[in-house]
Amino acid sequence: MPEPILAVTELDAFYGDFQALFAVSVAVEPGEVLAMIGANGAGKSTFLKAVAGVIPAKREAIRFRGESIGGLSADRILKRGIALVPEGRRLFPSLSVEENLMIGGQLGRKGRWSLETVYALFPVLGERRNQASTSLSGGQQQMCAIGRALMANPDFILFDEISLGLAPVIIKDIYAALPGIVAGGAGAVIVEQDITRALSVATRVVCLQEGRVSLQGRPADLDRAAISAAYFGT
Amino acid sequence: MQWINAIVQGVLVGGLYALFAAGLSLIFGVMRLVNIAHGDLIVLAAFLALVVMQTLGLGALESLVVVIPLMALLGYVLQRGLLNLTLGSDILPPLLVTFGLSVIIQNGLLQVFTADSRRLNAGALEVATFNLAGIDIGVLPLVMFLAAVAVIGVLQFIFYRTALGRAFRATSDDADVARMMGLDNRHIFGLAMALSLAVVAIAGVFLAVRTNFDPASGPARLIFGFEAVIIGGLGNLWGTLAGGVILGVTQAIGAQINPGWQLLAGHLVFLLVLAFRPTGLFPRIAG
Ligand SMILES: Nc1ncnc2c1ncn2[C@@H]1O[C@H](COP(=O)(O)OP(=O)(O)O)[C@@H](O)[C@H]1O
Numbered sequence A: 001m002p003e004p005i006l007a008v009t010e011l012d013a014f015y016g017d018f019q020a021l022f023a024v025s026v027a028v029e030p031g032e033v034l035a036m037i038g039a040n041g042a043g044k045s046t047f048l049k050a051v052a053g054v055i056p057a058k059r060e061a062i063r064f065r066g067e068s069i070g071g072l073s074a075d076r077i078l079k080r081g082i083a084l085v086p087e088g089r090r091l092f093p094s095l096s097v098e099e100n101l102m103i104g105g106q107l108g109r110k111g112r113w114s115l116e117t118v119y120a121l122f123p124v125l126g127e128r129r130n131q132a133s134t135s136l137s138g139g140q141q142q143m144c145a146i147g148r149a150l151m152a153n154p155d156f157i158l159f160d161e162i163s164l165g166l167a168p169v170i171i172k173d174i175y176a177a178l179p180g181i182v183a184g185g186a187g188a189v190i191v192e193q194d195i196t197r198a199l200s201v202a203t204r205v206v207c208l209q210e211g212r213v214s215l216q217g218r219p220a221d222l223d224r225a226a227i228s229a230a231y232f233g234t
Numbered sequence B: 001m002q003w004i005n006a007i008v009q010g011v012l013v014g015g016l017y018a019l020f021a022a023g024l025s026l027i028f029g030v031m032r033l034v035n036i037a038h039g040d041l042i043v044l045a046a047f048l049a050l051v052v053m054q055t056l057g058l059g060a061l062e063s064l065v066v067v068i069p070l071m072a073l074l075g076y077v078l079q080r081g082l083l084n085l086t087l088g089s090d091i092l093p094p095l096l097v098t099f100g101l102s103v104i105i106q107n108g109l110l111q112v113f114t115a116d117s118r119r120l121n122a123g124a125l126e127v128a129t130f131n132l133a134g135i136d137i138g139v140l141p142l143v144m145f146l147a148a149v150a151v152i153g154v155l156q157f158i159f160y161r162t163a164l165g166r167a168f169r170a171t172s173d174d175a176d177v178a179r180m181m182g183l184d185n186r187h188i189f190g191l192a193m194a195l196s197l198a199v200v201a202i203a204g205v206f207l208a209v210r211t212n213f214d215p216a217s218g219p220a221r222l223i224f225g226f227e228a229v230i231i232g233g234l235g236n237l238w239g240t241l242a243g244g245v246i247l248g249v250t251q252a253i254g255a256q257i258n259p260g261w262q263l264l265a266g267h268l269v270f271l272l273v274l275a276f277r278p279t280g281l282f283p284r285i286a287g
């Protein structure tokens, strides 16, 4: 078995006194796409934020490429090669589409993603490169948020609610782009509400329930009833 | 003629007010920090120029070569070492801390330089004038005004055409996400304060060749800068220049009517704008 590229071990996370994650352990091997599912408030975003360094974590709880990175600041973690596409897109409203992408790319990590390759992936962004990011539709904003993360040429990418609020055709477009995105890097975690879709793209699935891992395995090995039980806690 | 003359002088002085205001506006725009010590930092830069001129034998304007980098460095250190610690969702701590800083700078300057008022000697430039269509225009006020236009133009360029400006705007929009994109907001804020104090250095030297200054001169400069920012509209650099000019012209007209009304007229215009156009005359256009 290859060594996991991302190994999360007994991760706890807190918002003040409130504990949102309890000893969550998850491993992602090179080239894998891990789908994280779970009901609203289960702790999926919290998990991604902890890995990306947006909220604190114990140093040893998160290892990336064999190095402990838990609790490093978000900019340091990005420098190591982990990028997050945050829930709700969170583009910079006073920047144009192209400026948003350039902010993502300014760290100067080498790789195949540049303005050109992002525009090739999402042509509509190229057509609107000089417009305010606030003028984009929801789906285009999601593309811009994904493009912004790609511009950092991450090895590992975290997508929060990748398809939330998007029209089905756009979701198809984004999922069609996903293998190409992951192929250049070392792996990905996607948080997805639509379980069928999550199972179809992922090589491994983790289900969270109230801050704990309730199920984990390969899509082929999991049956619907088990997933449903893990998801809803019935 | 007297009136036209007063207005022209007011426009030129307005450039100086815009210089007071530009650094203030920049800091507020990037990190929502109202720097109460801004005026005292202007005076500090003036004293620094005084020391540089005496020790290195430089002229007033030449001293900027040393004063600008020193003030910029001070800005960076001040931001990283002190002001960053006060930033958060609550706007009160930075206000209190910069107020304290203001008191400390004033008292420090008083200890070192006494309460005597000083002036920087700019040589022949100070008295040089030329006549344009019957109006005497001082070379020094004109240089100041052009410098203000240049400073605002450079700031505008940095803000909207460079990677640094992009980083300022992104951090101002959403510091958390900027951090996720690899922008260390503590460093970005440090650079913003460095830029602000570089402008303060220019403002301080021009102030000090134009009028007498002493350790207590800062707060009035803060007021003028603040008024220019509000009149022009927060977050709009060219608006800040216009705000400075409006303030300068109003003061000149007030003084023309009655010498005692100079400052009063400026404050009145400020209050009127605040009452009827609280976003300023030239609010930032979206996008
Ligand atoms: N900023 C926050 N402050 C306090 N509690 C939070 C915050 N963000 C999330 N939580 C709480 O943490 C838990 C997990 O939230 P989250 O990770 O956003 O869930 P999910 O992404 O799975 O819907 C929820 O109970 C939520 O209310």
Ligand SMILES: [Mg+2]
Residues within 6 Å of the ligand: A044, A045, A046, A087, A160, A161
């Ligand atoms: Mg979430």
